[in-house]
Amino acid sequence: MELDKIERLLERYDEGETSLAEEKLLREYFLNEEVPEHLMSYKLMFMFSAKQVEETFEKKTKVNSTNNWYTWSSIAAILIIALGIFFFNDSSRTLNESDLGTISDEELALQKTKETLNMVSQFMNEGKSDLVYLKEFNKTTNRIIEIDQ
Amino acid sequence: MKESTFLNIIDPVKDKMYRMALRLLTSKEAAEDATQEVILKLWKRKDKIKHYANIEAFAMTVTKNYCLDQLKLKQNNNLRIVHQNYESHHASLQTEIEVNDEMQWLGRIVARLPEQQKMIFQLRDIEQYDYDEIAKIMDMNQTAIRVALSRARKAIRENLIKKHNYGIR
Numbered sequence: 001m002e003l004d005k006i007e008r009l010l011e012r013y014d015e016g017e018t019s020l021a022e023e024k025l026l027r028e029y030f031l032n033e034e035v036p037e038h039l040m041s042y043k044l045m046f047m048f049s050a051k052q053v054e055e056t057f058e059k060k061t062k063v064n065s066t067n068n069w070y071t072w073s074s075i076a077a078i079l080i081i082a083l084g085i086f087f088f089n090d091s092s093r094t095l096n097e098s099d100l101g102t103i104s105d106e107e108l109a110l111q112k113t114k115e116t117l118n119m120v121s122q123f124m125n126e127g128k129s130d131l132v133y134l135k136e137f138n139k140t141t142n143r144i145i146e147i148d149q
Numbered sequence: 150m151k152e153s154t155f156l157n158i159i160d161p162v163k164d165k166m167y168r169m170a171l172r173l174l175t176s177k178e179a180a181e182d183a184t185q186e187v188i189l190k191l192w193k194r195k196d197k198i199k200h201y202a203n204i205e206a207f208a209m210t211v212t213k214n215y216c217l218d219q220l221k222l223k224q225n226n227n228l229r230i231v232h233q234n235y236e237s238h239h240a241s242l243q244t245e246i247e248v249n250d251e252m253q254w255l256g257r258i259v260a261r262l263p264e265q266q267k268m269i270f271q272l273r274d275i276e277q278y279d280y281d282e283i284a285k286i287m288d289m290n291q292t293a294i295r296v297a298l299s300r301a302r303k304a305i306r307e308n309l310i311k312k313h314n315y316g317i318r
Contacts, residue, residue, distance in 0.1 A: 014306075016299035020279055041309045045302070047248070048255040049274045057167035059181050061156060061188050 166212040173216040206285040266301035
């Protein structure tokens with residue numbers, strides 16, 4: 001392209017009067033051809049503009065991440081509450097009617113009860129037999145008191 | 150509107166939104182966050198934007214407003230968004246380094262422009278929108294846009310020439 005045509009375009013470019021098509025002509029000229037010294041500043045400007053377009057948004061665009069977060073956290077909360085109620089209301093903690101009278105025969109029930117009570121008293125006596133030596137303390141104190149009197 | 154439909158609409162625009170945010174906020178991290186935030190905002194209003202004739206212009210307007218809000222917030226907090234986009238120059242040709250220097254210098258010149266001129270320069274010279282769309286995005290009339298654009302272009306070039314003259318003398 002002739003230089004004087006370029007210069008005329010540049011004058012209008014400076015005034016903001018060039019159309020997009022004309023600016024495209026200028027851009028092609030400055031990016032591809034030898035540019036005289038006095039127009040170097042324009043060349044740099046067009047190079048700058050061309051280079052800036054190379055900058056791109058590299059992050060992945062996601063639109064409903066926060067929505068997802070809310071839904072999942074609310075689901076988790078509901079689950080925790082539901083499971084909590086389920087486990088703490090567990091029926092095994094209250095007395096169950098069917099667990100009480102497993103022996104229906106009275107004779108057998110009496111015998112079983114006796115056995116159980118015997119066992120309890122046996123353990124009681126075993127435990128008590130270890131306490132015999134406590135009497136020794138009483139003896140000693142009595143003797144001392146006698147002397148004192 | 151389904152997610153995939155929405156993403157198909159947003160996909161060609163998101164780079165432009167990001168570059169707009171980057172131009173205004175300077176920091177890459179802040180620009181990424183802003184873009185993500187705006188996309189989410191648009192998604193939440195998906196039922197409304199269906200009826201918009203020009204979703205792209207609307208998305209750019211929202212980006213612009215969001216970034217300006219962010220800047221205001223930062224100013225109120227007495228903070229400045231500082232960019233940390235320092236890239237190491239790996240071994241390259243001398244001319245390439247020189248060109249990179251010039252580009253960085255230009256970036257700094259553009260960053261010093263008033264916000265309105267910065268945005269219009271971004272929309273026109275980098276994203277190549279026509280005046281009609283810029284008018285919609287910026288909510289300004291076309292004459293005002295041409296004036297601001299002309300000022301931006303002249304200011305950038307003047308600064309460039311000034312720098313080069315200093316370099317020579």
